[in-house]
Amino acid sequence: MTGHRIKEQLESLKPNEAHKERLFRGIMGAAEFNPSGRRERRSRRPLRSAMLTAAAMICLITTTAYAAAYMGLDVKWLNFLRPADSGQAAYLENGAYVVNQRVTNENGTLDVKQVIGDSHLIYVLMDFTAPEGVALSAERYRFETDLDFEAPGSYSAGIGYEVLDDGHPDDNKISLAMSYQLTRQAPIGSPVTLRVRDLEEAAALPDEFETIVPGEWETTFILDYKDLSTTHAIQREIRLYSHLATLTSISISPIAVTLKVDSPHLRQINEAAHLEPTEMAPNEYTDPYPITIHYKDGTSDTTTIWEGTIVGDYVSDTLTIIKPFTPILNSKEIEAVSFFGAYIPVS
Structure with a gap:
């Protein structure tokens, strides 16, 4: 050949x-x-x-x-995001930004590896190595985290951590996927400072977190990933919990769906939504803002368990709903999205 x-x-x-x-x-x-x-x-x-x-x-x-x-x-990204085929994997790879920055002090070493994201969700892949003799073998880990953008504006966000399988569950090193979900458009191309402190660990829920490695690690890099999302501008009147609202946009990427809703009745809507969820398991609730994704082959999926971030801005009367998906979506095969009775074609 x-x-x-x-x-x-x-x-x-x-x-x-x-x-x-x-x-x-x-x-x-x-x-x-x-x-x-x-x-x-x-x-x-x-x-x-x-x-x-x-x-x-x-x-x-x-x-x-x-x-x-x-x-x-x-490869740890792939095990976490679970793309359906090599085409999806290559699409993610072409949008990823390689950071490869290391911060070390007497309490451990933080390696910030790669970043992928869309218009409202940023994933940061990182490794943390604790001092010798500290075993990192718990089920859950997290840092106290700040992500400071040099771009102007206020960025409300939800932050989460997932422990990734690195093949060595009983040593002093862990791999983490940090999710950062923003209500505003992510300032792609701008410098960002990641600051984490005090590694905490916990067993399975309902176990509570406690600090296992104190300290602080900070690094600055350019947020230079490729936006994987497509935003559809919409002006569709809907009713959320019997209150009039306007669905203004839907952003769809392989990793998340983000909806923007405007309503002068935002407080009443959120109050009603908070009365609806039912706890299915420890810290697992039914979705108060379910969406149905319709595929071109005639199949569909409806979100039933809540995952993501909901932020109501009572100054602008805007509700931002961010729903991450793992396994990732085959966004190119989505025909439409349904939300509270509104069927929105997006193909």
Whole structure:
């Protein structure tokens, strides 16, 4: 198989140009490598051709996780977001921003690895290594967290942490996905300072968090990821809990759906919504603002358990509802979204 043919095959993975070149060079380098160090007497052409073919086959038929990790997307992202296929994985990879910044002090080391996001949701992948002798093997971890933007404006947000599987559950290192859900448009391209302090741990709910590693870690980087969302401007009158409101926009990405609603009755709507949820399990409630996602193949999914952030701005009378999705959505296959009786085509 020729180098030209390998490049053609790589197109099916949809990486950007830099990643295609890096992957191509890696395959070519693997084909030339001779681990024994001995000089071969026979012709190199058949061997090189066979090794190129084998390398290309590995690239093309391997798991999505391997392919995306090879191109630069951390495999822990894939295990967390669970893209449906290599196309979705490549789409995420092309939108990711590699930070690779390390902050170390006597209490541990924070490695900020990568960032992905859309217009209202930012995911930050980070590793934390505690001092030797500190076992990080609990079910839940979190930091006290600030994300300060140099861009002007006020950014109300909901913050969460998910512990990712790093393959070593009993050592002094953990991998975390921090979610930062903003009511305003994320200031992509602007500097941001991430400040975390006091690592806390807890067992499964209802266990409460307690500080396991004190200290503070801070780093500044450019929020330079590619926005994965498409925003649809809408002016549709609806009724939320019997009160008149206007659905003004829906933003859809593989990782989240964000809705904006205006209403002069925002306080009454929120009060009524808070009376509706039923606790299904510890800290797990029914969704007070359910949406139904309609797919082009005729199937649909309705949110039933609440996950995400709801923020009511009583100055502007705007309600922002952010719903993250894992596994991620196949956003290109969405036909419409239903919300409190309104059917909104988005394809």
